Amino acid sequence: MDQVRQVMQQMINITEEELESFLNKTSIKTFKRQEIVSMPDSIPNNIFFINKGIIRVFITDSEGTEHTIHFALENQFIADYSNFIKQQPSFYTLQALEETEVVILPRKTIEWGYNNLTEGQKMGRLVAEYYFIYQDDRIKNTYTRTPKQRYDSITDIFPNIHNRVPQHMIASYLGITPIHLSRLKKEDSRKL
Known part of the structure; x- marks a missing residue:
């Protein structure tokens, strides 16, 4: 719980008592490599904070092809945020790509935080703003940058990604x- 505690303290002003009350309403779970964290077609009722590991977010098209939308690493929150907020069935699959330990923040805990933490609303807004900016940047990069430019910048977004994620998933993301x-x-290795 130390990591989520530190991230929350960096994001908002929160007393130790508020933090303890909030974190007592969460749980920790470890997912095995390749295990599904959240399935499509079900209403997402949890937000996950990654203590250790990596989660891939993907969508499967009508032909069964998986398209990687996002990777989430340590010290990040992840969920199908839109459908969490709308309380509608998810389109996305969240999958642990390596053994991944998460803090599970159920909907009732998030709602308790909005209502009882002095800056609970601010916390929710900051997480939503981060995710919005990430998605907006991803869309802009997809349409304004070349594949080479996207490849060159992926490690800025996801450090050490090439050693942690299968290449076909990185290609799908790009x-x-x-x-x-x-x-x-190969072009990069020739330059070295």
Whole structure:
């Protein structure tokens, strides 16, 4: 709980008593490598804070092809935020790519925080703003940057990603084929 405690203290002014009351309403769970954290077609009722590990967010199209939308690493919150807020069935699958320990923040805990933490509303707003900015930047990058530029900047967004995530998932995230990703990697290795 130390990591989520530190992140919350960095985001908002919160007393030790408020923090304890909030964190007592959460739980910790470890997901195995490749285990599904959250399924599509069900209403997401949890937000997850990653203590250790990495979660991939993907959507499966009508032909069964998986499209990677996002990766979430340590010290980040992750959920299908839109459908969590709207209380509608999710489109996304959240999958642990390595053994991943999360703090589970159930809907009732989030709502308790909004109503009982002095800056609970601010906390919710900051998490939503972070996610909005991430998604907005991702859309802009997809349409305004070349695949090479997106490849070059992926480690700025996700440090050490190439050592933690299969290449076909990185290619999917970048919107390119695995073969194209291999070419980009070869070009980089020739420059060294």
